[in-house]
Amino acid sequence: MSFFSHKPIETVAEARARAKKLLPKDVFTALEAGSDGGSTIRANLRAFEQVGMIPRVGVEIPLHPDLKTTFMGQNIDLPVVIAPAAAQAMHPDGEVGVARASRRAGTALGLANFASMPVEDVASANPNTFAHVYLSGDRDTIADRVERFRRAGVKGLIFTLDLSGGRVAHQPRDWGSPVYPDGLGLGTMMKYAPTAVVHPRWTLRYLRRGSVPGLYAPNMSKKDGVVPTLVGALNEWVGTHIPTWDDMAWLSDLWGGPFMIKGLVTPDDARRALDVGATAIGVSNHGGNNLDTTPSPLRFLPAVVKAVGDQAEVTFDSGVRRGTDVVKALALGAQSVMIGRPWFYGLATDGERGVYEVLETFRITIERTLIGLGKSSIHDLTPEDLVIPDGFLIE
Template structure:
């Protein structure tokens, strides 16, 4: 039977839900507490209207090129850092290869199931996420490891409750992560494998098991922590301050994103601390429950920092028109999390590439409908905004340096 490519994030989501064991699916799908924040992230995009234009002559080749933390990318969609445990044996390396093929960048989670060195070999635009975990000596060692691996920049996830995400209570129950693979774990989860044979046979064919280690939380050549062990170190570390961010910026000396900003004054503090990029994000809904969508805060953050840093959007992006709405509100690029999760679970590396290409296609169709030849031509004038979007200055002609410079 001929392969049918995934044509949308929704199609990948449906397939992933069918293939994944319930515990694995629930771990990636549900937001914290009631799930109101995650639902709000999705709803915010549907509440914004777009104004189509007709009769505009457009070139055959539309301009989707952008920059992400100094790296040229072929479209304004970047793989957000998240750990691909038990989704598919292709794992984060497969995601990195798919992103490379699509001409875009990847951020690798600090608690990913593969080492950063493997990912930088698979993608020439690799970035490493750091959680503030362990003391400064431990963090400095991880930074040096990233430097030696050849990463292009660091992504510091700073939002407070996101550092408790693995243990956030959920109204429908929180997933339980086993502390490594052993005989007892195999026996306990055997029914899961038996009831989802397609998912399990993927691992059998590649002669491997779902990874439950966090190699980037350890040192090169040292013992490899389990996911639970890495998370426990993280949970036992005091949350970072702006002084810590400034220390990290000085230590690294290169592109540094502070991820998890929604308030304009926090954005200004990130700039003062040495960040070169900001991600306006609420951790995809795995944060303080009932936090409004960061899309509502994006214009005020852009107004607060101007062209001093790149402003990236992250949370609830599912299609190309979502990307265009975020760009119109001032973002230079967007990052996606659950879309690539769904795609990886649905069809591994190939699925991730197909979903990235679906973003490319829907961005292009959106540009044509708006009568625009370039992503840099999309502005707030192309949108119909509901009440509740924090716009404190006129953004109609405000563009970030990152988009002007492409």
């Protein structure tokens, strides 16, 4: 057994505990922290606990219930998709490892605009890659990046509308906001040397690969080909105007293919997204990283599904930590569910293998939950399988 080996991950909570022990404090805080006091993060988790499930017994069910669905028009074998999440300093496998793990699990992934690895490498590792794009820089710059995504073979674009520019994204948090170093100069190395010494497993992983944690944003380069530092890319984002529906219409026309607008919770906003060309709606509050004290998007999900009808796919994220959460979101009308922090925990624990094991924990629990509900397929799920408290759902 190698120095980095461990027993397989069995739950997301277990992966989180291992990640907390292994990662430097600043890295783990950046992963865990939400906006302001973190009320929305707690609300997201609590919402799933408030919804119960009604078991059915004596029903003939196949050994492995049907979990197949689609994500933005692509067939996937698991209704759990990797959400785009950026600034990872978890493991040198990075997003390419995440791509390999998600492909092995039979699912898709969203690649963040601020990812640490080039889109070309990620899309090669998993053909079901969807590129996340920010409104950063002028339209010519954004159009160049979109064309690069197209050449790389990504299947669609994802735009997170609720995280509207760096002014919102980088707000203070009650537990402190980690500072991203701008490149890897001598001063940075001296500053973070004690962290490297105190967390030898995390450090040795990068040293063995001859790499450093993701301090650059290769997918934010411009025509000159220069790869900006993460801080430089963030500064460009901060200096760009807050996106509007007109920007969404322009981006949809520019891409001309599958296009998700994510970060919506109200039926009115979902209908606006359809009007500007969205083919998928992401019901989400960005995992608690935007406007604190926002209710869980689980409360809005049925109303959005009703408003959208069959005009677009609906996916869900925010607070998903186990297979039962996935089943509840699917029963309320989502076609698929995206996860953010859980795959980060897996990546931190053991790179590509850890991400795959986290995805498998979801698969196993979803199958077990379907059997408990007397369902042969995720497509048989309905709100009638749930116990929903009075006043829980928001129209």
